[in-house]
Amino acid sequence: MQHERFRKHGKDVIDWIADYMTNGYDGPVFPKTQPGEVLAQLPMEPPQEAEPGEQVFADFESLILPHTTHWNDPRFYAYFPANHSGPGILGDLLSAGLGVNGMSWVTSPAATELEMRMIDWLGHMLKLPWRGCIQDTASTATFCALLAAREQVADVNQSGFYQQQPMTVYASKHAHSSMQKAVWMAGFGERYLRLVPGNDDDFAMDAAVLAQMVAEDIAAGFRPTFVMSTVGTTSSTAIDPVHAVADICEANNMWHHVDAALAGTAAILPEMRWILDGTERADSFCFNPHKWMFTNFDCSVLLVKSPDALKKAMAINPEYLKAGHDAVVENFRDWGPQLGRRFRALKLWYVIRCFGVAGLQDKIRAHLNMTRWFADQVRAEPRTHLLTEPKINTVCFHLDDDAATKALMKAVNDSGEAYLSHTVLRDRYVIRVSFGQIHQSQQHVATLWGLISRLLP
Ligand SMILES: Cc1ncc(COP(=O)(O)O)c(C=O)c1O
CATH class of the missing domain: 1.20.1340.10 (dopa decarboxylase, N-terminal domain)
Structure with a gap:
C-alpha cells in the first residue's frame, strides 16, 4: 500500500x-x-x-x-x-504507527519512561504508590507474581523443583482460573493448590479456613508460599478479606497477591477506595485498565512492593541485549516472561489525559448507579431473585428454577438486543449482568430491563 x-x-x-x-x-x-x-x-x-x-x-x-x-x-x-475509547484507540494507533518494541530502555527510552510515569499516575489514582509495569493480561500478572514468590523461597530457576519441599498456594474457590493455570505453568503442581471456600452469603474467602489450611500444610511438612486475594471475583464480584489474609501472610512469610482485574478501576473513586483496604500490606496487585478503564485491550497493570523480587525471577541479560545504561535504567523485559513489549503506555496516557481523572470517575460512578438501579428492579419483581447483593458492577440473579433461568438468558441472547452470560453459584444457574460499557447509559439499562420483563415466564 x-x-x-x-x-x-x-x-x-x-x-x-x-x-x-x-x-x-x-x-x-x-x-x-x-x-x-x-x-x-x-x-x-x-x-x-x-x-x-x-x-x-x-x-x-x-x-x-x-x-x-x-x-x-x-x-x-x-x-x-x-x-475501548476514542483516546485509547488513538494511543494504540500511534503505538502501531511507531511500531516500537520497548523490550529495553535503550530500544525506546520514551516507551519505558512513559510506562514508568503512567504507573506513578495509576498509583496516585489508586492510592497505592508502588512501582510496576504493564502486562498484557491479569493472567500474566498473576503468573509473574507467583514466579516472584517462588524464587523468594527457592532457586527453582537454577535447580528446578527436584529437591524442593512442596510449596503450597492458596486462593478462593471463586478466584479466576488463571490462578490454577499459573500454578501449572510455574511448576507448583495443582495438588499443592488449595482452594479456600467462600462464605455462602457473599462468596468472600473464609480467612479462618485459610489459616487452618496453612497450619495443616506446615504440619504436613509443606512450605506455604503464596496467597491470592481477589477483589471482585469473576462470578459475582465478591471481595476477599484482604486485611485478614494479610495477617496470615505476614505471620507465615508468604507472598500476598491481590487480583482486582475488574474491580481495581472502581477504586479510583474515593467512595470505593475501601475495596482495596489492606492491599498496601500485600506484595503485588494487578488490575486491568482494559476492562473498565476505557483503555483498549490489552493493558493489565502489575504493581509490586519489591521490584527486585520480580526481577530476581525474570531478569536475564544475554550479550546481544546488553547496553550502556543497564545499571541505571529499567529494562521492562526483566519484569515479565516476554522479551518483546508493545508501547502500551501510549494508550493509557491518552486515556488518562483525555478523560481526566474526574471524567473517568464520572463514568465509573454512572455504571455503579446503573448497577444499583438494575438490582432494585430485580428486587422489586417477584419472579426474579438476587443471588447476593451486588458489590461492584455486576448483578447476579435467577428465577425460581434453573431451567427457567437458562431459558430466559437464551431468549434475551437470541433476541440480539442484549448479551448476557451466566455462572453457577450455590448450585444455582445464575444470570450475570455486568455494567461498564463506555457507551452504556441509564436508558440502555432501562431497555434491558424492559426486554427481560417481557421475556419473563
Ligand atoms: C478476577 C479476574 N482475574 C483475572 C482475570 C483474567 O483476566 P485476563 O483476561 O486479563 O487474563 C479475570 C477475567 O475476567 C477476572 O475476572
Missing part, C-alpha cells in the same frame, strides 16, 4: 470507527454464527497479488462484522467489559 493510499484509506477507516462508536452496530450484539461459518467463506489460500485495502475493508464489512460479538456495544452485559 502506497503511503498516499494509506493516508486516504486510513482516514476512511477512522471515519468508520467514529460512526461505529457514535451510532453503534445496527445488527445483533451477539451473532448467531454457526461453528465454521466464517471459515467457510474465507479463501483457503492467500492472494498471490496485492489487493486494495478498500477491498479488504469491504470484506471486513460483509464477512467479519456480522459474525462479530460487539463487545463495545451498549447492549453488551456479558462476562466483564473490555472497553
Whole structure:
C-alpha cells in the first residue's frame, strides 16, 4: 500500500470507527454464527497479488462484522467489559504507527519512561504508590507474581523443583482460573493448590479456613508460599478479606497477591477506595485498565512492593541485549516472561489525559448507579431473585428454577438486543449482568430491563 493510499484509506477507516462508536452496530450484539461459518467463506489460500485495502475493508464489512460479538456495544452485559475509547484507540494507533518494541530502555527510552510515569499516575489514582509495569493480561500478572514468590523461597530457576519441599498456594474457590493455570505453568503442581471456600452469603474467602489450611500444610511438612486475594471475583464480584489474609501472610512469610482485574478501576473513586483496604500490606496487585478503564485491550497493570523480587525471577541479560545504561535504567523485559513489549503506555496516557481523572470517575460512578438501579428492579419483581447483593458492577440473579433461568438468558441472547452470560453459584444457574460499557447509559439499562420483563415466564 502506497503511503498516499494509506493516508486516504486510513482516514476512511477512522471515519468508520467514529460512526461505529457514535451510532453503534445496527445488527445483533451477539451473532448467531454457526461453528465454521466464517471459515467457510474465507479463501483457503492467500492472494498471490496485492489487493486494495478498500477491498479488504469491504470484506471486513460483509464477512467479519456480522459474525462479530460487539463487545463495545451498549447492549453488551456479558462476562466483564473490555472497553475501548476514542483516546485509547488513538494511543494504540500511534503505538502501531511507531511500531516500537520497548523490550529495553535503550530500544525506546520514551516507551519505558512513559510506562514508568503512567504507573506513578495509576498509583496516585489508586492510592497505592508502588512501582510496576504493564502486562498484557491479569493472567500474566498473576503468573509473574507467583514466579516472584517462588524464587523468594527457592532457586527453582537454577535447580528446578527436584529437591524442593512442596510449596503450597492458596486462593478462593471463586478466584479466576488463571490462578490454577499459573500454578501449572510455574511448576507448583495443582495438588499443592488449595482452594479456600467462600462464605455462602457473599462468596468472600473464609480467612479462618485459610489459616487452618496453612497450619495443616506446615504440619504436613509443606512450605506455604503464596496467597491470592481477589477483589471482585469473576462470578459475582465478591471481595476477599484482604486485611485478614494479610495477617496470615505476614505471620507465615508468604507472598500476598491481590487480583482486582475488574474491580481495581472502581477504586479510583474515593467512595470505593475501601475495596482495596489492606492491599498496601500485600506484595503485588494487578488490575486491568482494559476492562473498565476505557483503555483498549490489552493493558493489565502489575504493581509490586519489591521490584527486585520480580526481577530476581525474570531478569536475564544475554550479550546481544546488553547496553550502556543497564545499571541505571529499567529494562521492562526483566519484569515479565516476554522479551518483546508493545508501547502500551501510549494508550493509557491518552486515556488518562483525555478523560481526566474526574471524567473517568464520572463514568465509573454512572455504571455503579446503573448497577444499583438494575438490582432494585430485580428486587422489586417477584419472579426474579438476587443471588447476593451486588458489590461492584455486576448483578447476579435467577428465577425460581434453573431451567427457567437458562431459558430466559437464551431468549434475551437470541433476541440480539442484549448479551448476557451466566455462572453457577450455590448450585444455582445464575444470570450475570455486568455494567461498564463506555457507551452504556441509564436508558440502555432501562431497555434491558424492559426486554427481560417481557421475556419473563
Ligand atoms: C478476577 C479476574 N482475574 C483475572 C482475570 C483474567 O483476566 P485476563 O483476561 O486479563 O487474563 C479475570 C477475567 O475476567 C477476572 O475476572
